[in-house]
Amino acid sequence: MLKRQPCEHLANFERKEPKAYECEECIKTGDRWVHLRTCQECGVTLCCDSSPNKHASKHAASHPGHPVAISAEPGENWAYCYEHQQLMMNP
Numbered sequence: 001m002l003k004r005q006p007c008e009h010l011a012n013f014e015r016k017e018p019k020a021y022e023c024e025e026c027i028k029t030g031d032r033w034v035h036l037r038t039c040q041e042c043g044v045t046l047c048c049d050s051s052p053n054k055h056a057s058k059h060a061a062s063h064p065g066h067p068v069a070i071s072a073e074p075g076e077n078w079a080y081c082y083e084h085q086q087l088m089m090n091p
Contacts, residue, residue, distance in 0.1 A: 007084040018072040023047040036072035
């Protein structure tokens, strides 16, 4: 099986760890989240697409140049590029 090379965004990001285990936008509105993702451009931690507000993907769509997020979940080690819809394990 051929292994696909990571896109340029996944190949070149500098890892930013979550500052807190909370969705910064859900906190403002009193909403709940399911899982969290951290933007690797600005470091904001937001909720995933399984959450009602889907703040992480909305952030990536509305902020050009912010395509990569990592899981902010304890024990998970992966990164995702929203622009190329590509997942990279153990970045």
